[in-house]
Amino acid sequence: AEREFLLKQKEILRLLSKVHEPNRFKHQIELGDKFVAGLEELSFKDASPVHSLMKIFKTKKFLPRGEIFTLFNDAHRAEMIVLFEALYFAKNWESFLATACWARDRVNEGIFVYALSVAVLHRHDCRGIILPPAYETYPHLFVNSRVIHEAYRAKMRQQDAVIRMNFTGTVKNPEQRVAYLGEDVGMNSHHAHWHMDFPFWWRSADYGLQKDRKGELFYYMHHQLIARFDLERLSNELPFVEPLSFDDVIVDGFHPQTTYRVGGEFPSRPDNFAFQDVEHIKVRQMKDYVRRIQQAIAHGFVFSKNGIIIALNDTEGIDMLGSMMEPSMDSPHVEYYGYLHNYGHIMLGQITDPKGKFNLPPGVMEHFETATRDPAFFRLHKYIDNIFKEHKDSLPMYTKKELDFPNVQITKVDIDNLETYFENFDVDLLNALDDTVELDDVSIKARVTRMNHAPFTYDIKVKSDKSHTAAVRIFLGPKYDWFGQEIDIEQKRMYMIELDKFTAKLESGENTILRKSSESSVTIPDQISTKKLWDRVEAGIQGAATVEVDKDHRHCGYPDRLLLPKGKPEGMPFTLYVILTDFDQEKVNDIAADYSYGGSISYCGAMHGHKYPDNRPMGFPFDRKIESPDVFFTPNMFSRDVTITFKG
Ligand code: CUO
Incomplete structure (x- = not known):
């Protein structure tokens, strides 16, 4: 099963590599040709998009290759949807792949990449497939003109290059x-x-998938x-x-x-x-x-x-x-x-x-x-x-009853030093360059500066009357505004950033909740590079390595590196808020895995027909008006100052 999955992953990587160059892989070309000749043998839940696709294509009404695709353009989007539906409604992997192979070499590249990506993210037989990072599939949208010009120069000279952006x-x-x-x-x-x-x-209704x-x-x-x-x-x-x-x-x-x-x-x-x-x-x-x-x-x-x-x-x-x-x-x-x-x-x-x-x-x-x-x-x-x-x-403020978690009290929150810094990161530009001239690929990268932070851990001490499952929400807010004035909570709540949301088991008495920054429900780790992905897939297929497949892999998620704001070199004060509530009162089902489903539920929700795991409004308890801090803050909440230091 693992090998079969890796072969699928490989096909997707091939489909998305150098999309501007048609006809790259022999067997994909054959599949594309077969798609036209053997439509009857393929099977679709709804074949009408396929027929529309062929019809538009034959009349040459499709956005030509090389033209710029934008989702906001009604005509472009309509064409993209026809292709997406043909891919999405394909009944099995073979029909899906043949459709994709046909489209890759014929349809506008922008439309193809977008429609294929959304189809991969939503098809059940594609669960766990990793899309290469968008900045490597179409680097033009991520790096500036100067970098592209220099990259061409390097390719002409056939020299490896790292170009500072x-x-x-x-x-x-x-x-x-x-x-x-x-x-x-x-x-x-x-x-x-x-x-x-x-x-x-x-x-939702047509696609049989409610979000x-x-x-x-x-x-x-x-x-x-x-x-x-x-x-x-x-x-x-x-x-x-x-x-x-x-x-x-x-x-x-x-x-x-x-x-x-x-x-x-x-x-x-x-x-x-x-x-x-x-x-x-x-x-x-x-x-x-x-x-x-x-x-x-x-x-x-x-x-x-x-x-x-x-x-x-x-x-x-x-x-x-x-x-x-x-x-x-x-x-x-x-x-x-x-x-x-x-x-x-x-x-x-x-x-x-x-x-x-x-x-x-x-x-x-x-x-x-x-x-x-x-x-x-x-x-x-x-x-x-x-x-x-x-x-x-316009909605009523939260009542004490809605805010409180009776007999549960946070007594202390400790946290490591919060430090941010800039680091270098290289973006592979292989896909950016045309292959019109017969030149070998050389290694060309754009070196960008990006923010990161030292990993840290929250240490939350909680006193509880009995065992509970607590929902833990962690937010960070500014302490002072631009004028150096302390911000009151009613103002501050608009600038509150969510750092994490998870569940924790509480027992009667004193409890310690330890949670690492890397586990945040807001973020995902760095995307794996195309090259690493290729190597991993090849090694897996040849049996040289075992490859772990994560069927819940999410591409959506704020970058882990950006979890904290930059702060200042001399240290900048912020306020950290931790809120515990009774998860049993707010959970929407008993699928335990749902709360960490895909790891990045906070901003990206649950996928594939799953429910968002709790029924509280997003941003709770800071999404509604707060009259006075005295009424608002209950013993199940804790706030403290923290300092973020930018280390350069
Ligand atoms: Cu306006 Cu995300 O860009 O919605």
């Missing part, structure tokens, strides 16, 4: 101080994978991205990020200095640029969406498409609001509440060529792989987050 811009641009976060290759991979696990175009609390995850994961960005800003003497507004100019421009493989440079935006109507999307229309959503929040209900009124002012309201604002296919009335978030991405992406006069390629905001590079990403999402906040603030 700097962050975009200069010190004259204060925003560059936090570029290490927005441009982090792991952070961008996380964001791209999150959107592959929770595609806004996902049709539990998808709208709420959309809210919460992005809320956390902004809070984390804000703590990095604070660590670098920058004020919290300001929400943007459709009426004001966007003060800070952005010059990505990144290039598409074909199709030119990513467009840049000068300082003080205003929102413009773009083709099909008017600024006025965006304001209408906002007004209607805010009205729904104020009224506490939404209008659905068929005229039914649905309550919004309860714990589940946030899930619906998320689906309305993104919007996903679950939006109750997409014509009325509109496309606020997705259109925001498009408007920012096309802001310098709104009428398409200059035929500029899509902006960084039009790909999930590149969006966070632009500081306007965080400004758009803060704007949206503030609307979510209006809803959360």
Whole structure:
């Protein structure tokens, strides 16, 4: 069984290697040809996408190879969905593989990589298959133009090279101080994978797979991205990020200095640029969406498409609001509440060529792989987050009963020194370069600077009356704001970052809970490089090594390295919060493994039809208003100051 799995893994690696070069592997070429000739022998749960696929392909309507694919473009997305469905509905591995082989050499590369990746992440027979890191599959979206140019030079000279990549811009641009976060290759991979696990175009009923609390995850994961960005800003003497507004100019421009493989440079935006109507999307229309959503929040209900009124002012309201604002296919009335978030991405992406006069390629905001590079990403999402906040603030505050865990008390929390530092990381550029000239591959890497932290452990002492299963939530919040003023809890809760969430067994009396930073439910470790993956698979197939297969492997998860904000060289104070609640009161099922399912549930939820393991709102207990700390803090909560020191 292991060998069979490794052979599958190998096929996927082949499919995704050098996608710009068609016809690389003989047996995959044969399979692709067979797909056309032998469609009757293959089997699909739903064959109609396959027929549409062939039809569009024969009429040459497909986005040509080499053209830039963006998921935000309706026509591109429609084609991608046809291919995705053909792959997803293939009844067995053979039919799936033949379809993929056919598409790899014929369909637009961007469409192919995206559709195949989402299919691999969702097919049962692909569970445990590891996709190569996105920054190695299509490095152009992750490294800048200068690196690409130098990489070509190195290849022409047939010399190995390690090319140092700097962050975009200069010190004259204060925003560059936090570029290490927005441009982090792991952070961008996380964001791209999150959107592959929770595609806004996902049709749950048709695909037979419901994504539990998808709208709420959309809210919460992005809320956390902004809070984390804000703590990095604070660590670098920058004020919290300001929400943007459709009426004001966007003060800070952005010059990505990144290039598409074909199709030119990513467009840049000068300082003080205003929102413009773009083709099909008017600024006025965006304001209408906002007004209607805010009205729904104020009224506490939404209008659905068929005229039914649905309550919004309860714990589940946030899930619906998320689906309305993104919007996903679950939006109750997409014509009325509109496309606020997705259109925001498009408007920012096309802001310098709104009428398409200059035929500029899509902006960084039009790909999930590149969006966070632009500081306007965080400004758009803060704007949206503030609307979510209006809803959360309209809900009743948590009662003592909801907050308390009777007869359970945290007596002490110890933690190791918290230290962060920068390190080098090499991105393999093998896939970035064209093979038009007959030259051998040489080893070419981009060396980026990335943040990391020393591993640490929490040591939590708890007194309990009897045995319990406790849900443990750990958050970190800022202590002082940009002006050096201590922040009160009602303000602070918006900047609280989740560090971990897990369950722990308590016995009567004194208990010690030890938890390592590496175990965090927020993060995943570094992705394994394509090369290592190849070597491992080959060794496994040849029987030279045993390869452990993790069927629950997740690609979605914040990079472990970025768990802590940077802090300051002289040490920067933060506040750590630990909250224990009774897991038996909040668990949704008895699948014990669910709480650690895939290891990164906090921002990425559970996968493959599993339920999110607890029924508390995400971000509990900081998601709702806090009137006064005296009422809020119960003995099952503990807060203490911690210091994060940046070691350079
Ligand atoms: Cu993730 Cu706007 O949703 O980028």
